[in-house]
Amino acid sequence: MGRVLRTPLGAAAAGTVAVVLLLAVLAPVLWTDAANAVDTGQIQQGASADHWAGTDSLGRDIFFRVLVATRLSVQLALLATALGVAVGLLLGTAPLLLGARAGRVITAAVHIAVAFPGLLLALFFAVIFGVGTTGGLLAIGFALAPGFARLTHTMVAGVAGLDYVAAARIAGVGRLRVLFRHVLPNVAEPLVVNATVAAGNALLAFAGLSFLGLGVQPPDYDWGRLLGEGLGAIYLHPEAALAPGVAVVVAGLAFNLFGEAIAKGVGLERRLGTSTSRFRRRPRVAPDPDDSAMLVVENLSVGFPGTTPVRGVSFSMRRGDAVGIVGESGSGKSLTALAVSRLVEEPGIVEAERLSFLGADLRAGEHRRLLGTSLAMVFQDPMTSFNPTMRIGRQLSEVARHHEGMDRRAAMARAVDRLAAVRLSDPERRARQYPHEFSGGMRQRAMIGMGLMGKPALIVADEPTTALDVTVQRQVLELLASIRAADDVAILLISHDITVVEQVCDRVLVMYAGRIVEDLPAAELRTGARHPYTKALLAAVPDMTTDRELPLTVIPGRPADPANLPPGCAFAPRCPLADARCATEDPELVENAGARVACWHADVPAEVIS
Amino acid sequence: MRELRFDGVSVRFGSRGHRVTAVDGVDLTVPAGSVVGLVGESGSGKSTLARAAVGLVPLSAGRVTLDGAPVPTRGRRPLQMVFQDPYSSLNPRMTIGATIAEAVPRGTDRRAEVARLLALVDLPDRMTRYPAELSGGQRQRVAIARALAGRPEVLIADEITSALDVSIQGAVLNLIRDLQRTLDLTILFISHDLAVVRYVSDTIAVMYRGRIVEHGPADTVLADPQDPYTRELLASTEGRSR
Numbered sequence: 015m016g017r018v019l020r021t022p023l024g025a026a027a028a029g030t031v032a033v034v035l036l037l038a039v040l041a042p043v044l045w046t047d048a049a050n051a052v053d054t055g056q057i058q059q060g061a062s063a064d065h066w067a068g069t070d071s072l073g074r075d076i077f078f079r080v081l082v083a084t085r086l087s088v089q090l091a092l093l094a095t096a097l098g099v100a101v102g103l104l105l106g107t108a109p110l111l112l113g114a115r116a117g118r119v120i121t122a123a124v125h126i127a128v129a130f131p132g133l134l135l136a137l138f139f140a141v142i143f144g145v146g147t148t149g150g151l152l153a154i155g156f157a158l159a160p161g162f163a164r165l166t167h168t169m170v171a172g173v174a175g176l177d178y179v180a181a182a183r184i185a186g187v188g189r190l191r192v193l194f195r196h197v198l199p200n201v202a203e204p205l206v207v208n209a210t211v212a213a214g215n216a217l218l219a220f221a222g223l224s225f226l227g228l229g230v231q232p233p234d235y236d237w238g239r240l241l242g243e244g245l246g247a248i249y250l251h252p253e254a255a256l257a258p259g260v261a262v263v264v265a266g267l268a269f270n271l272f273g274e275a276i277a278k279g280v281g282l283e284r285r286l287g288t289s290t291s292r293f294r295r296r297p298r299v300a301p302d303p304d305d306s307a308m309l310v311v312e313n314l315s316v317g318f319p320g321t322t323p324v325r326g327v328s329f330s331m332r333r334g335d336a337v338g339i340v341g342e343s344g345s346g347k348s349l350t351a352l353a354v355s356r357l358v359e360e361p362g363i364v365e366a367e368r369l370s371f372l373g374a375d376l377r378a379g380e381h382r383r384l385l386g387t388s389l390a391m392v393f394q395d396p397m398t399s400f401n402p403t404m405r406i407g408r409q410l411s412e413v414a415r416h417h418e419g420m421d422r423r424a425a426m427a428r429a430v431d432r433l434a435a436v437r438l439s440d441p442e443r444r445a446r447q448y449p450h451e452f453s454g455g456m457r458q459r460a461m462i463g464m465g466l467m468g469k470p471a472l473i474v475a476d477e478p479t480t481a482l483d484v485t486v487q488r489q490v491l492e493l494l495a496s497i498r499a500a501d502d503v504a505i506l507l508i509s510h511d512i513t514v515v516e517q518v519c520d521r522v523l524v525m526y527a528g529r530i531v532e533d534l535p536a537a538e539l540r541t542g543a544r545h546p547y548t549k550a551l552l553a554a555v556p557d558m559t560t561d562r563e564l565p566l567t568v569i570p571g572r573p574a575d576p577a578n579l580p581p582g583c584a585f586a587p588r589c590p591l592a593d594a595r596c597a598t599e600d601p602e603l604v605e606n607a608g609a610r611v612a613c614w615h616a617d618v619p620a621e622v623i624s
Numbered sequence: 625m626r627e628l629r630f631d632g633v634s635v636r637f638g639s640r641g642h643r644v645t646a647v648d649g650v651d652l653t654v655p656a657g658s659v660v661g662l663v664g665e666s667g668s669g670k671s672t673l674a675r676a677a678v679g680l681v682p683l684s685a686g687r688v689t690l691d692g693a694p695v696p697t698r699g700r701r702p703l704q705m706v707f708q709d710p711y712s713s714l715n716p717r718m719t720i721g722a723t724i725a726e727a728v729p730r731g732t733d734r735r736a737e738v739a740r741l742l743a744l745v746d747l748p749d750r751m752t753r754y755p756a757e758l759s760g761g762q763r764q765r766v767a768i769a770r771a772l773a774g775r776p777e778v779l780i781a782d783e784i785t786s787a788l789d790v791s792i793q794g795a796v797l798n799l800i801r802d803l804q805r806t807l808d809l810t811i812l813f814i815s816h817d818l819a820v821v822r823y824v825s826d827t828i829a830v831m832y833r834g835r836i837v838e839h840g841p842a843d844t845v846l847a848d849p850q851d852p853y854t855r856e857l858l859a860s861t862e863g864r865s866r
C-alpha cells in the first residue's frame with residue numbers, strides 16, 4: 015500500500031477515493047436540508063454566488079444535491095459490486111466444490127456470459143428485474159458477476175493445482191475448508207484489485223441506468239438522475255448537467271485508477287526494479303585485471319544495517335561464458351546477482367572497487383539503459399515476477415516500448431516472436447493470456463523471453479529451475495544453453511544444486527558466508543576441488559559407491575550467520591580440518607593454476623576428510 | 625503394516641486429438657515394511673503414478689490397493705504422500721502448527737500430537753512460525769511431519785530432496801531412513817537420481833515412457849541390469865561419481 019501511495023497517480027487516485035467516501039458519509043448529514051429546500055422564486059437559474067451550479071425546476075440547489083447524491087451513488091455502486099463479487103465467487107469456486115462434471119457446465123455458462131458486453135447485459139437484466147433502485151442493483155450486480163466468475167475460476171484453478179492444496183486433500187481436509195483456508199486467502203489480492211476497478215465501472219453503469227430512467231426513481235436521486243434532469247435544460251444552463259457529470263466521471267475514474275495503481279504496486283515494481291539503494295564508490299586500487307572481460311566485479315560487498323552478507327567478491331566474465339555460483343541458502347549468491355543487476359533494495363548498500371558491464375560503470379547509474387536490454391534477469395519464482403493483472407504479451411512489449419521507444423504494434427510483434435523463440439507453442443494466443451493461465455515452466459520461459467526482448471549480452475538466472483518440477487527443469491536449462499550457443503550470450507547461473515551447475519557451466523564459484531571460497535573449472539569439480547566446504551558439498555550427495563548401511567555424510571552445524579561471523583575462517587566451526595590458525599585468521603582467496611581457493615589447508619588430500 | 629499394489633494401472637491425459645499416456649499398464653508391488661525405489665528420467669510418469677495412487681489424478685485403467693482393498697478416500701488415510709517442492713507444498717499463509725494440525729485425525733489432542741510430530745522430524749519449537757521463516761530443509765521436514773500426522777502405514781515420497789540444498793539433502797535422506805526403521809513404514813521412494821534411490825531402497829524399479837521396464841533387488845538391478853534403458857541410466861550415473 016505504501017508503494018501505491020508513493021506514485022503520483024496512485025496517491026491522487028487514493029486521495030480522490032478517500033474524499034468521495036468521506037462525502038458519501040458526511041454530505042447527507044450536513045446538507046440534506048439545503049439540497050431539499052424548495053425555492054419557487056429561483057426556478058432553473060444559472061450558476062450564481064448563492065447557487066454554484068444553479069437550481070432545478072423546483073428551485074433546489076443543484077450543487078448541494080450533487081453532494082448529497084454522493085451517498086446513494088456510491089452506496090449503490092458498492093452494493094452492486096458486492097453482489098457481483100459474491101455471485102462471481104460462488105460461480106467461480108463452484109467447479110472446485112462441486113467436482114469436475116457440474117463444474118464444466120457452470121464454466122461453460124460463464125464463458126458464454128462473459129462474451130456479452132457488460133452494459134448490454136446490464137440492460138438485459140434491468141428489463142428482467144424491472145425499473146427501480148433494486149432492479150438496477152440486481153442488473154448491474156449480475157452483469158459484473160460473469161467477469162468475476164471467470165477471474166476467480168482461473169485464479170482458483172491456478173492455486174488448486176499447487177501441492178499444498180493436494181497435500182491438504184490427501185490429508186483428508188474437506189473441500190469447503192480447502193477453499194477457505196488454502197485457496198481464497200492466496201487469490202485475494204488480485205480479486206480485491208479487480209473489485210476496486212469494478213466499483214468504478216458499477217458507478218458509471220448505475221449513472222447510465224438512472225439517466226435512462228431505469229435506475230433510481232424520484233423522490234430519490236443519484237448522480238445519474240441529476241444528470242438526466244440537468245440535460246433537459248442543457249441549452250439554458252449547462253452547469254446543471256455538468257456538475258453531476260463531473261462527479262460521475264471523477265469518482266468513477268478515481269476507483270478505476272486506484273485499482274490499477276494497486277495492481278501495479280502488487281506486481282510490476284519488483285520486476286522493473288525501482289532500485290533506490292545508495293551506492294558508495296570505493297577508491298580504485300588495482301588496475302584493470304582483464305580488459306577483454308564483459309563483466310568485471312571487484313571487491314563487491316553488500317551490506318544491510320548490522321550485517322554484511324556479501325564480503326569482497328571478485329570475478330569476471332567474458333562474452334559467452336557460463337559461470338555458476340553454488341552455495342547453501344543464505345551464502346550470498348542471490349545478493350551478488352542482484353548487486354550485478356543493481357536491484358539491491360533499500361536499505362542495502364552496495365560497495366565495489368569496480369563493477370563494470372560492457373564498459374559501463376554500473377556504480378555510476380549507467381545501468382538503466384543496460385537493464386532490460388543488454389542485461390536480463392530471471393528469478394526463481396516466475397509467478398511473482400509477472401503482474402497478475404496484465405496480459406503476458408503486453409508485459410513483454412512494455413519492455414521494448416520503455417527501453418527502445420518502439421510503437422505498440424512493433425513491440426507486440428517482437429513479444430510474440432520472442433515467445434516463439436523460447437519455444438512456447440501458439441505464441442500469439444499465449445501473448446493474450448494472463449500469467450495465471452501459464453504453467454510454472456511456461457512462465458519461466460516467458461520470463462526468459464522477456465529477457466530476450468532486448469539483445470542481452472548477459473543473462474543472470476537466479477535459481478531459475480528450483481520452483482519447477484524436474485520434468486520442466488531440464489527443458490529450461492536446455493533453453494538457456496541453446497540461447498547461449500546461438501547468440502554468444504553469457505550466463506551467470508545461481509543454484510543450490512551443484513549437479514545443475516556442473517551440467518550447464520564452464521566455471522564454478524563456490525560461496526560460503528558471503529565470500530567466494532573456491533573458483534574452479536566445472537570439469538574439475540569432482541577431481542580437483544581443494545576447499546573442505548566444496549568437498550563436503552560433493553560428499554553430501556550420495557553416489558554409486560556410498561555405503562548403504564551408514565548414515566550419509568552431512569555437513570555438521572548450521573550455515574554461518576552473516577550477522578555473527580567467527581573471527582577467523584567462517585567455515586571453521588564446521589570444518590574437520592580447522593586448527594588454531596583457522597579460528598583466528600581468515601584465509602585470502604589465492605590464485606593458483608587457473609583456479610582460486612581460500613583455505614589454509616587446501617593441500618590436504620580428500621581422503622583425510624572423509 | 626500394509627502392502628501397496630498397482631495392478632495394470634494406466635493414466636491418460638488429454639482428449640481425442642492429442643492423447644498422452646503418462647502411465648501405461650504398470651504392475652508394481654511395494655511389500656509391507658520395505659522401501660521400493662522408483663527411478664526414471666523426467667517425464668517418464670513417476671509423479672503421475674504417485675498422484676494416481678493418492679487419488680489426485682483419475683486412473684484410466686487398473687487399480688491401486690492396500691492389502692488387497694481399495695485405497696480409502698475418506699476417514700483415516702493410511703496412504704500419505706510427500707511432495708518434491710517444500711516451497712509450494714506448504715500454504716504460505718498458515719503457521720507450521722496449523723498446517724500439521726489440520727492433518728491430525730479428529731479426537732486426538734492436536735497440540736500434543738503436533739509437538740510430538742515436530743520432535744519426530746527434529747524441529748521442536750517451530751509451531752507458530754510461517755513457512756517463509758524456515759529454510760528449505762526445515763520446510764521439507766514439516767511436510768514429512770504433516771504426512772505422518774495421519775499415522776499412515778504407507779508413504780509415497782516423490783523427489784523429496786531434489787529441491788533442497790545438497791548439504792541438507794543428506795540429512796533429509798537420513799531422516800527418512802530412520803523413520804522407516806522406527807515406524808516400520810512401507811515406502812515408495814521416487815527420484816530421478818539413481819544414486820539417491822540406491823541409497824534408500826531395498827528393491828529398485830525402473831520406469832521408462834510410462835512402463836516399468838525392470839524391477840528387482842537393488843544389488844541385482846545395479847550389478848546386472850537387463851533393460852537397455854537401465855544400463856544407460858547406470859552408465860550416466862557412474863560417470864558422475866568420483
Ligand SMILES: Nc1ncnc2c1ncn2[C@@H]1O[C@H](COP(=O)(O)OP(=O)(O)O)[C@@H](O)[C@H]1O
Binds near residue numbers: 484665672
Ligand atoms: N496434467 C497433465 N496433462 C497432460 N500431460 C501431463 C500431465 N501431467 C503429466 N503429464 C505428462 O505425463 C508425462 C509423465 O509426467 P510425470 O509423471 O510428471 O513424470 P516424472 O515424474 O517421471 O518426471 C510427461 O510427458 C508429462 O508431460
Ligand code: SF4
Binds near residue numbers: 545
Ligand atoms: S581455512 Fe581452516 S577452517 Fe577454513 S576451510 Fe580451510 S581448513 Fe577449514
Ligand SMILES: [Mg+2]
Binds near residue numbers: 483484485671783
Ligand atoms: Mg516428477
